[in-house]
Amino acid sequence: MGKTLTQKVIEPHIMDGKYEKGSEIGILIDATLTQDATGTLAYLQFEAMGIPKVQTEISVSYVDHNTLQSDFRNMDDHLYLQSVAAKHGIWFSRPGNGICHQVNLERFGKPGRTLLGSDSHTPTGGGIGMIAIGAGGLDVACAMAGEPFYLKTPKVIGVKLTGKLNPWVSAKDVILEILRIKTVKGGVGAIFEYFGPGVKSLSVPERATITNMGAELGATTSIFPSDEMTKEFLTLQQREHDYIAIEADKDADYDEVIEIELSKLSPMASCPHSPDLVQPITELEDISVDQVVIGSCTNSSYRDLWIVGQILNGKTIARNTSLLIAPGSKQVFSMISKDGTLTKLIDAGARILESACGPCIGMGAAPNSKAISLRTFNRNFEGRSGTPDAGVYLVSPEVAAIAALNGRITDPRDLGTMPQFKMPSEIIIDDRMIIPPSNDPNSITIKRGPGIKPLPEQNELPASIDATVIIKTGDNITTDHIMPAGAKVLPFRSDIPKISEFVFERLDPDFHKKAKAAKTGVIVAGENYGQGSSREHAALAPKYLGIQAVIVKSFARIHKANLINFGIVPLEFKSAGDYDLINTDSKIHLPHIKNEILSESDITGTIDGKSVSFKCEISKLDREIIISGGKLAHVRIKFNNGK
């Protein structure tokens, strides 16, 4: 059997282990990216390692999340990030230059390379043929230090694309269809690899929309081959030297194949409050729409905003609907400004936002109470928009634009002939807002504002745990539930004691008080716990509050890795019925936990006096990390023992 594209990219990067299904491998990371909301912790951790210069081919630090700057904290963080970047060999993309994934695709992505990013939508880079993986900031810091990134050799799901999209059906509908089929946990442990004759009809930004939202499947990443389309994209970006052709062998050995006939797809939407609640637009028509927001790392390329401009041209948005638009990058912004699209958007009544994440992460533009908001984003978790009772639908730019005009959900096919987008033969290349690392790092003083607090200590795992269950939740708990973001909380991303006051705020506002009072706590949850973002705050802040273990039916990948990195023991029920034995306030006694972790046995103990046992499915290295109290402590112990 031939090789998959995944295997072709991963194999030459293996530093430890062997490419065999299910076995642990450590891969070399060529490139990293961080964004400001996860970046401060990532760089504090990198600094703690004492390595003067990043060991990667290229590392880029973006500022795109915390750009509201309602007090000094955000800009202090930006200045910290800028100075750390200059000192340690990292490129710095200034605020306003755009959303990390869009800019990385345009200016840095290279087919055949590996990319690790402290943001769950790093797989956007799969659109240009990279193995691009989202991870916690500490894992990214280790990759910058030249350490391998560990993962299980993934299952590879081949997605065979045939045919061609019909007018008014777009890349967003492709990934919504896959989400409909596979659900938000259908991709855990897998890489989605696209192949087949339909691939060549999709441009790189369209492919990137699909790989971006592969994160919502829970997948490790998604990847497209690098072909003539990729070459065209890189040539336009004046980076043809970065092009290589790479694709799967014709007889590649996939673990599973899904076939999507592109011409059979129709416009769709993810309904509130989960990306996999997908419905055809025809079923949703006539729902009245209060707000439309176009942007985010999923759908704010030049093509996306151009088509919106064509739809809005000469018209006015509905009186009952507010329209906001955030271009994905400075390049996109300049392009729509140059070709007149921007004027069309403004004339129609759109409110133009800066090139940043903005409303996608609840930084402004919260909709009205009980609103229906249509967004071209990738996540519609309850409350993420900033309005707890708003219902967010995830749609393509075409569906968003026509809804803004009509004030209700409308099938864009009603618009008649679709304007044909043609990429201009030249695009604006202007990297002045990307600052290269300093040639004289010794002259750089790192700027640390008063809001940047030291990292909490990591202490060895105790021999036994006696704990109280602080919260018990159901399935599909997101990191937005565990550690909310938004304008109120994001400014505290560099201050763990403060941000810990918001843990589980929406589910139980007293969580932090109860956890502190109990001293040692446990969280209990159902399936797919921790889906969504890569924010390590969702592990670090509970740890700061005394959480020692999380017991669930199943975990989302990045969050499980973050728990281990911060010394929280990830446990899974052996018998699903045991979930029903536990309640909030139950007492959990795990008398041999340390020895059992060391000896790779099940974890045994009692819940309110009744015997139970749990699985702890982690690698040998992860066991050592947990015992040490976390990854930084583990590195420090290894370093001291070596001395």
Ligand code: MIC
């Ligand atoms: C998100 O989309 O949830 C974020 C904000 O980009 C996060 C990162 C973060 O929490 O800072 C992500 O996706 O990893």
Ligand code: SF4
């Ligand atoms: Fe930013 Fe939203 Fe993309 Fe996260 S999903 S990186 S918040 S645009």
